[in-house]
Amino acid sequence: MALIELRGVKKYYEMGSQVVKALDGINIAVEKNDYLAFIGSSGSGKSTMLNILGCLDKPTSGQYHLNDKNVEILDQNELSGIRNLEIGFIFQSFNLLPRANALNNVMQPLIYRNVGFKKRKEMAMEALSRVGLADRVDHLPNQLSGGQRQRVAIARALVTNPSILLADEPTGNLDSRTTIEIMQLFDELHQEGHTLIVVTHEDEIAQHCHRIVEMKDGKIFNDKKTEKYLFGEAL
């Protein structure tokens, strides 16, 4: 069975008397170690897609299997548990805790797993080393550059060893040079066996992935393998 499987997922919002169909019958499967990009213009439903995939929101109808679990039936607290175990979020605006230094930010998700301080620190140091920030652990977010902040966020996503890494416009707030660095890091993580799902509107970013799913009006419009998938990393 696929790592992620969505069957007939619909998400409707009521805006006054109008019903907005943010997702309108989505069927998709994502395999382990997939490297996938959701693209589409604003309003195409890709943000809602991310919220559903990230277990931040529940579909109005349809089924969502994540790692052999039926998640659409869970309540908010159970979803928190799933997010903690299965999902690593990487946001456009980094979303680090402003008063916590890099190390504490990365240790934060482990608190909710009730991991002891020593073990927590060890795991966080490892994750920070992985993203190349071992020498910045005691810096506060506002003492770090944008690229460094996003690395901390990636370390925070990695530290729980999640089933999927979910990135929402991960380079939207970064300059072009840093963008390349971050995408290289993504490529490496993919090669290490992680499953990555990136939501973006930038074609260049999407081209790093192996599979591009284009969305339009709440539906999947196009789902294709990229050249990178076909011809390998050499390209």
Added chain:
Amino acid sequence: MFFAILESFRSALAAIYANRLRSFLTTLGIIIGVASVIGVVSVTGGMSAFIGESFASLGANSLTIQSYTPFEDLMKGIRSRLTPADLELIEKRGEGIASITPVLEANRSSQLKYGPQTAYSLIMGTTYAYQDVSQSYTRFGRFLAQSDNLTRRRIAVIGEDVRENLNLPENPVNEYVELSGEWFKIVGLLEPMGDIMGQSRDNIVLVPYSTMVSILGNQAKTDIGIQLSLTPTANPELVISQLTTLLRNAHDLSSDEDDDFRVQTAEQLMEQFDQILGTLTMVIGGIVSISLLVGGIGIMNIMLVSVTERTREIGICKAIGAKSHHILMQFLIEALLLSLIGGLIGLITGYALGMLISNNIPDFPPASVPVWAAALALGFSGFVGVLFGILPAAKAANLDPIDALRFE
């Protein structure tokens, strides 16, 4: 869960520290409330500890018998009395009594003269046994003797304050003072006894009991007080009940009539003072707890602001796996710590305030805070913190993660 709670304490302290000024202002209500309670309690607590010591010095195993007239009877012009006959009866029939003495007080301060000086003092007629009963001793000269009483000698033993007020020499023995138009020879000066409840016990003139009777003349039927000390082996309660029976019989009281006298131990007197102080403390405590309530509302207010400010952080924490109870715990602990810190500062401030007050009023006993008051103050401020922290914490815990993440 354990590490999550531990971490909540750490992050709560960090949040309080990050907003130092605001945290301080928030908790000011608690600080003022607790400081007032502790200030009041430390002053009255010191007072009651002091009273305890004073009464112990009165002689723990001494008894006082006084007539007692209910207010209703007083209005009808009826007065209960203890008479010399009662004294005689107790002297003859009482058991377990080491020494016994009548005390006859003038019902107001009397004027004393020495040369050009005049002073007012309490005049008490008593006997040699008063020395033993009241544990008072002379510094110069001698105490009243039995023969003084028998011969109604015009002699007096005076307290230190009287000597000072009249400008008598350091050793006033053999000087004469004028009292009620008669000359009294001073035969002794008492050791200073100090104050009790701010009232000097040294502004006193002791004269022989029978002398006092003759000074007062027949202007009123005598109502005497009786002071007695017990033998070391006597059981005070047994003695009290025996004396009560004796006096009830002597006064012809039927079984449905109340005692027309009171037998009191020094301890009972002390308890009465303690009771008055206790009531006073409770009343002030009640008023001040309103200030704690207001302080709690202040904390709730700021916690609500804080939840709004940190909406995005809450969203982040929820996205990376915080459950509702994690968020609830974090804000509850923050409110708890905020008010506990306030309580602690209030405790220290209140104690300092109490010290300041008691040090600046001469002869006032030193401040002391009983442990129960400190524990109660901290416990109550903690309770206020939790009580008023629940609403903001619940608001934070119930935030929707998507809305919270989107919050600017």
